[in-house]
Amino acid sequence: MQGGRLRMLAWTLRSVAIGWKGIQKATGAKTDNVRFKKPQEPDTSKHRMKVILQAALTCMMLVISASDYSDRNVALRGRVTQSSVLTGQWQSVGYLGLAINAVDGNLDPNYYHGSCSHTHIEKSPWWRLDMLDQYHIDTVKITNRNEFAERLTGAEIRIGNSLANNGNNNPRCTVITNIGASATGTFQCHGMKGRYLNIIVPGITAFLTLCEVQVFGDLVYDHAG
Numbered sequence: 001m002q003g004g005r006l007r008m009l010a011w012t013l014r015s016v017a018i019g020w021k022g023i024q025k026a027t028g029a030k031t032d033n034v035r036f037k038k039p040q041e042p043d044t045s046k047h048r049m050k051v052i053l054q055a056a057l058t059c060m061m062l063v064i065s066a067s068d069y070s071d072r073n074v075a076l077r078g079r080v081t082q083s084s085v086l087t088g089q090w091q092s093v094g095y096l097g098l099a100i101n102a103v104d105g106n107l108d109p110n111y112y113h114g115s116c117s118h119t120h121i122e123k124s125p126w127w128r129l130d131m132l133d134q135y136h137i138d139t140v141k142i143t144n145r146n147e148f149a150e151r152l153t154g155a156e157i158r159i160g161n162s163l164a165n166n167g168n169n170n171p172r173c174t175v176i177t178n179i180g181a182s183a184t185g186t187f188q189c190h191g192m193k194g195r196y197l198n199i200i201v202p203g204i205t206a207f208l209t210l211c212e213v214q215v216f217g218d219l220v221y222d223h224a225g
């Protein structure tokens with residue numbers, strides 16, 4: 001979260017600087033003139049003060065809004081898909097194993113309670129979250145199933161803006177070494193930027209099951225940066 005706040009502060013200071021230049025341009029004023037304005041120009045002075053206060057208020061609202069945003073689990077508002085959905089004798093009802101079960105806000109690790117995603121057994125199974133906008137991702141939390149916990153070992157978290165190879169070619173945040181049964185593992189991605197977050201078990205034939213994926217970060221305000 002700290003990195004996100006610093007990025008937001010830098011962005012705000014930059015916005016204030018840009019806004020200040022705009023005010024100077026609009027009013028035809030220079031910094032020295034504002035500081036030592038003549039007393040015979042009361043109307044211009046009031047107008048400038050009003051513009052400055054409005055700009056400051058806007059910046060404060062943006063900072064408050066962004067700080068609040070960084071504490072939210074942005075996965076809850078995203079869209080998800082995965083390489084396949086488990087079917088057959090283990091799929092007793094329709095919602096078991098769906099990709100969306102990993103972002104339903106429920107950390108229940110029992111697959112049969114209907115809150116875990118589950119692919120078929122296949123080569124390099126994957127799951128993808130589309131956050132619908134770019135984020136600087138700081139923290140990813142993954143809740144493992146209460147059984148077969150070892151299946152997540154070796155899975156990778158990837159973050160980026162590309163959909164090449166279904167998003168699985170995006171830069172790697174980390175490799176999951178171990179999350180215990182029913183446990184939630186926390187991974188730091190240090191502000192990696194992207195719209196898509198993938199979890200893939202690369203190179204082997206396996207199942208991929210995720211009982212919850214939580215993602216915390218900051219919305220990217222300056223897409224050019």
Ligand SMILES: [Ca+2]
Binds near residue numbers: 103106116
């Ligand atoms: Ca869930």
